[in-house]
Amino acid sequence: MNLMEEQQAPQSAEGEAKVITLCGSTKFEAEFAEVNQRLTMEGFVVISLGMFSLPDLPDYDWSVDSSDLKGRLGGVHFQKIRMADEVYIVDPGGYVGESTRREIAYAESLGKPVRYLSRERLA
Helix, strand or coil: CCHHHHCCCCECCCCCECEEEEEECHHHHHHHHHHHHHHHHCCCEEECCCCCCCCCCCCCCHHHCCCCHHHHHHHHHHHHHHHCCEEEEECHHHCCCHHHHHHHHHHHHCCCCEEEHHHHHHC
16 A cells, blocks of 8 residues: 555545635746645645636737626636635735635635635745
8 A cells, every 4th residue: 555545535524535726816827736736646626727827819809808708717716616615825925816805705705714825834
């Protein structure tokens, strides 16, 4: 039996692996990858951001996006928060922007536990 088999994965109330949704600024792509890998290795199911920058579409002006893609992506991320057992804030140096503050407030309104990368690094 190897080390991974010996360790018991964190479980939800239903006995399945806990689901964690990552939230934070898209400018921290490298930190998201690091946290995602670490939590996955610890046995969590990790839900992360779908993209870290808007796609580069020829002849498309994101500043006048009439389809409200940014709003729809935000709605998708709120659904990811609803699916989670816990929310993990990727906040190097304690940085939390306006969108992330809304996600934290939403998670807390649903009673989801919220953890912070910056607080774990201090511990």
